[in-house]
Amino acid sequence: MVLAVENLFIHGPSSSGPVAVVESLTLALPAATTLALVGESGCGKTITALSIMGLLPPGFFITSGSVKLGGEELTFLSKTELRQRRGKSMAMIFQEPMTALNPVMTVGRQITEVLLTHRVCPPSQARDKAIALLGQVGLKEPEKRFSSYPHEFSGGMRQRVMCVMAICANPQLIIADEPTTALDATVQAQILELLRELQSQSGAAILLITHNLLAASILADRLTVLYAGSVMETGPTAAVLNSPAHPYTRGLLGSQPRLRLGRDALCGIPPTLAAISGQVPPPGRRPLGCAFFSRCPQALKDCRDNRPHPVSKGPEHQAACFR
Amino acid sequence: MTDSLVKNFLTVRDLWVSYPSRAGQDCFTAVKGVGFDIPQRRTMGLVGESGSGKSSTALAVMRLIRASAGSISLGGVELTSLTGRALRAQRPKFQMIFQDPASSLNPRQRAVDILTEPMHLCGLGQKSQRIEMARELLAQVGLSSSSLMLFPHQFSGGQRQRLVIARALATRPELVVADEPVSALDAAVQAQILNLLGSLRDNFGLTVLFISHDLGVVQHACHEVGVMYRGLLIERAPTEKLFSAPAHPYTWALLSASVTDWGLREALKTIFGSGLENGVAADPDQKEKAARKKSLTPNFETTQPVSSTRSITKSIKWAISGCLKESGGQILNPRLSEDGSEGCNFLQCPLAEEKCRTQEPVLTEFEPGHLSRCRLAAEIRRQGQAVLELASSPAFGQMTAAA
């Protein structure tokens, strides 16, 4: 098991003092598999990723729960020990490729920096290894790319450079925080396929953070659906998409307009989408019991006060719902 | 009542838009001779990746930026030549819904002023009635009248977009241009806004020009679709015809990138290439790039279970080539072509041949109502239908499940 997160609580600042942003989050990520953490904005998925990497912004802190990377408890590590793990045993790819690279440093140097810091290879071979990696992720003329600056790259190419920086110290875990949100549809597909290829070569586990349930299905073996800081449902991708066990997942799938091709396109467009009413309650104002209570069409009486525990709905498929 | 509807309510002829680039020498042409017309009360979608010029077309139609050439007319009234007071007199007839709720509302104006200002500017009703009309508008977009006195930062993202829509309806327009109205919103809220737009369009009888980079949203919301690539309108057809089987390789590439069903994706890849690196290093339209905050990739509704990720096997490739042979076409083997100045602007076209490089293709109506800018339009549409036919057949399903 590469990553094991148990009962994680994270609190963040707000006008009325610290507020729970992530509540009792549990994740399990074996090697060479991909887990997608799916949720709307403001549900705490990015904060979870940053807490694993130890890069929580000021004002946020882990209040309880354990985060184990390769069996080692990260919350007990000191600042320097955690820093040594970053980049070496766990790496991260960010959302905005346009601003994620240092504009005044050549791309090559930003890659060799990782190789040298973690002593992946002696300084003499660093340049060649970086050029090889650039070619491996599909960039044409890697030598020229090595010595050019980030502003000469398109969004897709910069995201490939980010992938190189992530895998060059061959970490056990790669966290990708919405890697394709800021890219075009065609480029998105390629980056997701690139991630899959890198995983098959390096055997690393990938934690994919995304707000889009359907994009995750291309890459992810397992899905965890997050809503307002707590886990609603988790299970294999096919099971969650085809037989969603939690009303929120059902609502999400129903509300996204599906592309109908071929003969299906001819049978007319459905008038309205099955939208979920209301909006996501901000951290300070979440209901006591089930977080989805205020918007759930099939809410029961006791959903309001006590929080539902994960119930098994199929092989390795759980949902936190009383229904 | 329908026959009195104007056939071509909004007509755009040979529209050119170019931006002076910062360096000052070569100016960047975002829109190259786009032309289309929208019948009254119909919704037309413009789809394309960032830098395809769809937003620039919308801004030009709204006369927010100056088109370098071409003509735009709304309900018979020629807009391109109007300026100053005459143009301002026409403005209430066409309004715009913007993408980013955070920057489309004046942070220092309360909701009541945001709604009454347009009414005041076009002299609609008296000052006393306007607050009542504003209250009514809020109700129509699903906001309570108590939020009349609030500032934009006191609304959530979805509610702010409802306020933007209410403002667009304040001057009772006939045409609404919606530039990526739902792209900056979350999935659940997105559906609410799409439903709201649909119902308002029918109640107010609006004609809508709907801009989006998202095929699923466009298929749901639009009657007609136009696909744009690097400033050119490369395909236009009613939604059913286009999505049943497009007739341009770029549209297929867009489709194959948006499809999340693994089996169909591999099938499409063998014919139309594996989605294309949009190698445009320079970012032509920074605003469009910034507009891509939360894109949504729709999924192909399949009858069989969605299979998990595995690589393609020989049997599938054989099955596809077999079916194409029966349909009398030979596999147009995908070859990536490098560059090319004149001729078809789709540089990475997997089906490119010598002729494509030399002749400048023209948007031709190869089938009634279906226009495409590709020489092989009919051929591509037929082969595409065959592949889709195969992909949705149960036999193909087992094969992908087995692989």
Add this chain to the structure above:
Amino acid sequence: MTVIKDVSDLESADNSQRSSQLEGTGRFFGRLGEFWRGFKKNPASVIGLILLAAVVVMIIIGPLIYQLDPFDIVSAPFTPPDENFRLGTDYVGRDILAGVLSGGRASLSVGLFAALITAAIGLTVGSLSGFFGGWIDTLLMKVTEFFQVLPTLLFAMVLVTIFGPTWVTVTVSIGLASWMNVARLTRAEFMRLREFDFVRSAVAAGASSARLMMVTILPNALPPIVVAAAFDISFAILLEGSLSFLGLGDPNRMSWGLIIGQNKNYALRAWWTVVFPGAAIFLSVLSVCLMSDGLNDALNPRRERRF
């Protein structure tokens, strides 16, 4: 730092009273309260405000209590500070305390009016070139660049020397020599805000250019400009001090710079003639600077926080 106030709980609370506040009063006090809440957060700016209040009170009330004409000779030159002349006398025997009290009026008033001129020119040039762009922008920017090439103090000195050191020419010269910063800042703000969608929607609703500039863009562009204008007040006070120090101040109006200028050669012998007027300039300029930091936080509309 405030979390987005959730509208749904507002609906539950009965706020018919809020929606009846359609007249102006509710809005004005609401905004003033909001301004003070933001301003209060920054302790340095509150200290600055108190300091400035003290200086202003000293200048207005001072000469009324301590009725002594700063120009008439009261005792022997260079008498050190003692009980009847708290701050001692200068090289001619005039009372320094009277000079400091009445000198403040000149320095602060010149500073304020010069800053007003700077803001007026800067706002006009900046808003026109920022909003319209094109050749208007290039022309106005060439003019701004030209003025920026001339060293501020030197240009002001030349103007005052040629047109005579009266109170009006000093103020106008300072204003003319230092409007470029506000102009560049206003232009940047107008160009940034011009691209925002709420401005485009106002254009789509049929707003004229004048309305767009005055009603839509200017209120949103004001926060950084007000902060820059506050800095310009302190810059103008310093400039007036330097001019009077170099003998270019209005001779028949006592000002802090003038006192120091006249006694600079005897500084080593009579330190008090130089230290106290200088301290007065230092305190008033420091208070204005501290306050302008606080202004920055108070005026920026609340930015909602994103996790």
Add this chain to the structure above:
Amino acid sequence: MIFFRHLAVRLGNSILLLLAVIVLNFILIHSAPGDPAEVIAGEMGGATIEIIEEIRSRYGLDRPLWTQVVIYVRQIAGGDLGYSYYFNQPVSSLILRRIPPTLLLMIFSLASAAIIGVVLGVISSYAPHSVPSHLITFFSLAGYAAPVFWTGLMLMLLFGRFCPIFPVSGMFDIVAGHHGFAYVWDVLRHLALPSLTLILLNAAQFSRLSRASMLESLSTDYVRTARAKGLNERRVFLVHALRNALMPVVTMAGLQFGPLLGGAVVVETVFNWPGLGRLVFDSILRRDYPVLLGILFISAMMVILANIVTDALYRLIDPRVRGGPK
């Protein structure tokens, strides 16, 4: 290639600016109260009638305005900045002799102020809410708020009366008459106080700016990426954050040259450092307009040169602007 083409454009632009400054001088002369000829002669210069007539013919004051402008511009551009009757020598030679001391004072003060300011700014941005950083912020506000002449006089008092280790006036010890290395050392000792005054003022502004731009670049995405790569805090701070934060500081150094010239004038008057500032002070007393206008023209030229140098320096540091291989 692109770099030099851009430099040529800048030079062209600067020549235009200089011409505009000359025309401004012309306008100032003609808009001053009284007859332009007297203005040119300078009131206290003891100008006799013949001199006035000679000026009138040389500047063509009787000719139509337009030709006067052309004559004036051609003369100034030709290096003849007019004649100072008080100092009884051409203005240009008068000014040229006074430029080196002022340049020495300004370059020395600007350089050391920049270094001290940036170091203080970077230190205070390392721990933004600690006591030293609040101290540095207060120092930078105080440094800006203190009027230059007052700081100068205060330093003179401090070093003059209490620990006289630095001379308080002039540029070198006339009596001792050192030469060679001793002369340089003597000038440096004289330079200490005037440049310290300017350093206090400018270091304040440099530290404010570098603190703000450091804090801003520390919150960017690429610094977060650097931390995610596991680099140690020192490297993230110095290599990634600092390099980007220095950009605006370079631009400010260029823009600072104009106001610094103003400060130098005042400081030279306080410490009677024999530079342009001293000359300006004397010519104000004597209403010697040609010298004044000449100094304005020369200092404008110095500012333009400073801007060109900063712009070139900025192009070298920032790859995005340098127009790398497309």
